[in-house]
Amino acid sequence: MDRLEESNKLNNYGFAAGRGLINVVFSWSLKDVLNAKLYENQVTKIPETFSTTMSYMKAFIPSLVEETHADLLSSMTNLSKAPTCELLTVTASENHGPRKDLFYDVTCVGTYVPQVGDLIALTDTKPKCVDHLNRSRNSYLIAYVHQIRVNNLSILLSKHIDSRGYTHTVGKRETMFAVYLMNMTTNIRVWKALNSDDANTNLIKTLLQVQPSSSQGGSSCTICFSKEKCFDSLSTKWPEMWCDLNESQKAAVLNSISLSKCKHQNSINLIWGPPGTGKTKTVSISLFALYKFKCRTLTCAPTNIAVLEVTDRLVRLVNQSLEYDKYGLGDIILFGNGERMKIRSYNDLFEVFLDRRISILTKCFSPLSGWNHWLELMISLLENPEGQYSLYIKEKQKHDKQRKESRNSNSSSDDENNFLTLEKSVKEIHIKDDMHDEESENSSSTSDDDNDFLTFEEFVKNRLGFIGEHLKVCMVNLYTHLPTSCISLEVVKDMIRVAGLLKSIKSIFSWAGVTNEQLKLLQEDCTRTLKSLRAFAVPSSNDAQTIRNLCLAKACLIFCTASSSARLHTDGMVPLELLVIDEAAQLKECESTIPLQLPGLRHAILIGDERQLPAVVKSQISEKAELGRSLFERLVLLGHEKHLLNVQYRMHPSISLFPKMEFYDNQILDGPNVSEVSYNKCFLDGKMYGSYSFINIANGKEEFDRGRSLKNVAEVAVVYEIVSSLYKEFTRTKKKVSVGVISPYAAQVNAIQERVKEYSEVSAGSDFSVSVRSVDGFQGGEEDLIIISTVRCNGKGSVGFLSNRQRANVVLTRARHCLWILGNESTLINSNSIWKKLILDAKKRECFFNADEDEKLAQAIAAAQSSCDEDDPIELLARPLASLRLTDRTAETSTPTYRNNFRRGGRSSRVIRW
Structure with a gap:
């Protein structure tokens, strides 16, 4: 076995x-x-x-x-x-x-x-x-x-x-x-x-029915849904939001809504979102519509960053539509590891983060310091302020008498202990009815003046402010964080009205010439409304797990990573209806089985682009077995219909031309914004620095670093020279620019990061920014200007994983206004890969340039090569023998170090069973 x-x-x-x-x-x-x-x-x-x-x-x-x-x-x-x-x-x-x-x-x-x-x-x-x-x-x-x-x-x-x-x-x-x-x-x-035996497999069975050349599940259900009726509803209620969509985006939104209405079948829809086509906007507006239609929906993504992005877009849309303060946010939940998400840096998202919501509602539901407590205190004050004032006088007198007796007694340790015990007891009495805390916060009297009593007006005004503030905090937290199914709009309106009445009553005590009749009417109105709020009952338990279950069971939209959705597989979980997976082409199919089996799910919408980067797989054996393949990609291979978002709004037309032709069969159109004259921006003078160019670095050299990753110091030098020129131009013009530098090799990324460090640090908080990342790190990102360092430079035309079309697609589609590609023409041409096509296309379009045609770049390359030769042990060996030292440390510690480490790492002197 x-x-x-x-x-x-x-x-x-x-x-x-x-x-x-x-x-x-x-x-x-x-x-x-x-x-x-x-x-x-x-x-x-x-x-x-x-x-x-x-x-x-x-x-x-x-x-x-x-x-x-x-x-x-x-x-x-x-x-x-x-x-x-x-x-x-x-x-x-x-x-x-x-x-x-x-x-x-x-x-x-x-x-x-x-x-x-x-x-x-x-x-x-x-x-x-x-x-x-x-x-x-x-x-x-x-x-x-x-x-x-x-x-x-x-x-x-x-x-x-x-x-x-x-x-x-x-x-x-x-x-x-x-x-x-x-x-x-x-x-x-x-x-x-x-290995689950009792999960919901309805969607799994549906995706198994998809066969090659089928188009099952890709269109709206005409039995359960009317596009015309939904179109009228969306365009009437949210005209600005709806009009901001192109036709392909509108169709995608309507298809999403159609699934939420379909009750008689299970289906899986694919939305194909190439770079810059407004995928996140389309997803967020689809989710906004599902939120308005009260469809219980789980939205997943492979990473925290992707989850945060789509949640942030949705919350912004919801905030713009709210009519009664924050009422409605309780229908949205984001959960996960707060530290890894760095959730505190997202103000809007912090309001819908589950752990924080639980903490807030725990206080609101507390029987001794929560909603019911402050509600009853305010009703008592408004109904009988004289009685409350009388109680205050008695407590104050009792407290002062105890202090006076203490001062007159002997200062023995026993007497002191007795006094402390007595004072603590008195303080507890005051805390119990909240008078002591309120007086200490709002009264200007000193503790040494025993006869300094608040007047009736001062007492009522301070008391109204103290209780009212706590009551208001509770009200706002309740209608912000409770799902709308737990707190009706009528209750929220009454809460908001009470807050206004209490503010008016408190203000009256500062106004001259206000009759008691006016005050009495306000008090009666406020008291009556407060008593009606007794009908709104908060849960009797403030246990964290109970509140968690309540929020998850009643929420409309839930956001988390696909992996974290495993936490929703709990007994008694209220069924969900719809699953949305964003960046679905980056999610391993086996990982998508976690959310696909959640109770109640009838439909799934997968949004992604299988022509960009797939999921990361460490094992070459697993990679060959297609572990990194997504459900999205497999369904596409079988011919499943996918809805294309066909207008790109990111790239200048000269940048988008090659990717549209090479990766998307010219199915993508340029948006009107990128075709405007104003979108053509020039950051440096010279044809080499136009919107799109390939800059040939003929005399570069690829080399391994200690981590067995490749770098090319000539390209590092060119990147530094360009970034330096960009910063100088920025200081002169103050024209805002964000620069992205992408390289497929970790060693090159590290070398460039170190080289341009001074500009990265300067850029913090300014209109000039520099970001250096790997291809994977730039997936989903975009900058005004992108510089690509391809690194490879050899006589064989070997380019390794640089030839991967998905990686090439990502690096070539991140720029808005300018894309400058650095590479060795000979190597890339001889590779017979997509990079050969790119160079030939650049020459045809007269966008091909040699780095040594620019004097500054030529000098930077020469200086880099000279420095490299001095440190290279191979170059040292090529020099005359007399110039060598027999104890050259550099030569001793190059490849032998790696070989020795390899030998030690592979040796196992004994076998230990764990």
Whole structure:
């Protein structure tokens, strides 16, 4: 029986999530982990069509295990950089039991704080390489972080800790460390989705019905939906929003709404959004319409950044449409890891973030300090202000008498303690009815003046302000954060009206000549409205989990990553109706099975572009098996109809010309905005720096850095010279410009970042900005001016993954006004790749230039090459023998270092089972 068959048998054992995958990882020896071909003969290509739901689910499991293995192998080769913490105690937990339930409670200290899903190595040394794990005096252990508690962690260990235990006692045991290896959360969630027995498989069955050359599910349901009626509704209620869409965008919005209305079938729609075609706008307006139609919709994306972008667009649209302050935001929920999302930097999104919402509503529902408490206090004050004032006088007198007696008594420690106890008791009485806090905040009297009583008018005015402020905060928080199904518009109107009446009543005490009759009428009106609000009952429990369930059950739109949607697979979850996956072409199909199986889902809308970057896959074995292929791409391969957004609004026509022809068969039109004369911007003088150009760097040189990634110092120098010129021009003209530099190689990105650092730092907060990123880092991004550094320069025409059409599509479609491409003509022409086509096209359009035609660029290249030659050990060896030193350090530490590291990393002197 092979490992993958064994993993399926282990899947249902124990109660830790995804236990089957954890057991597979625990079964690997160190030799297994370091064997990059461990699963080479067990991973087969994922088919394009499937006969059954079972065969569909099981097809992804081998590749998922291999990808997990590759991720761990990558971590093992970078142990020196792994986060580490010291373990203080490791003790068997209450759940510790049979051989496969080895749960331990752990306390730790250090900068690294383990998170749920982390895979960690427990060892008595801080390893700098894989060999150090073998040198550990006690066999190291692998553990999975199962749960985070207030004071400790719950971990699942691969094997028993020895009988001595590891409870920390100074001087009695050696130090023990936890070393971070990887986080398994997403892989475990995928594993659970692929091995689920009781999930909703309606949509899975629908996508299995799609066969080659079919166009199933791509159009509106005419039985359940009238486009004309919906068109009139949208164009009448939100004319500006609707008129801002082109015809292809309007059709996409209407198709989305049609799915929400369809009750009798399941379907999957594809929206194809090439670069700059307003994909995010179309998605956000579609979601806005679904929000207005009260369709319970889950919106997912592969990454936090993508989720935040689409949520931000939607919240802005909703905020513009709100009629009663923030009433309606409660129907929108964003959830996930707040720290990773950096949610506090998004003011609007912070209002719909679930964790913050729970914190706010917990206070509002509190019986002693929440809505009901402040409501009753205000009613009591308005109904009987004289009685409240009388109570205040009595409490004040009692308090002053106790203080006076204390001053006259002997200052013994017992007397002091008695006084402190008495004063605390009195203070508690005041806090109970909120008079003491209100008086201390609003009264100008000093604590030493025992006879300084507030007048009746002062008391009522301060009391109104104090209680009213708390009441207002509660009201605003309730109608902002509760779903509209939990708080009616009539209640919200009454709350807003009460706030206005209380403001008027408080103001009256400062006005001269106001009759008691006027005040009485306002008090009666306000009291009557407040009493009517008693009918609005908040939940009796302010338990966080209860509030979480309430918000998720009643919300209209929910946003999270596809992986995080696993948290919605809970008992009693109110069914959702529609699933929207943004950036769907970047999501592994196996990961999309997590949200696709949520209870109640009838339809799914996938938005993306399979001709841009796919999902990232670490394992070459998994990549060959098509693990990185998305559901979007597979359905397109089968001929599933997709709705094209066919107008691009980003790129100057001279920039869009080649991508439209090469990647989209000229199906894309240029928007009217990019065709205007004003869109043609010049940032530097000279034909070389027009809207579109290829700049040939004939004498460059590609070379490996220490991390085995390529760089080209000549292109680094040219980038620096161009950015420097752009900044000088900016300081002269003050013309705003954002510059993006893209390179497919990490070493080149790092080299350019370091070289232009001075301009990146200067640009912070100004109208001049420089951003240097990889191709993956620029997916979905755009800048005014883009500089591409292709790096490759060799006699063979070898360009590696630079020839990938999807990567080329991304880099060539990020610029708004100018796109300047740096590369070696000879290498790219000889590659017979898309770059050959690009160069030939540039020459045909007279957009091809040689860098040495520009004096500054020529000097920069020469200086870079000269500097490189001085440091290059190969160049040193080429010089006359007499000029060499036999103990040349540079020559000693080039490739031998890599070879020695490789030999050490691949050696395993003994096999340890985890």
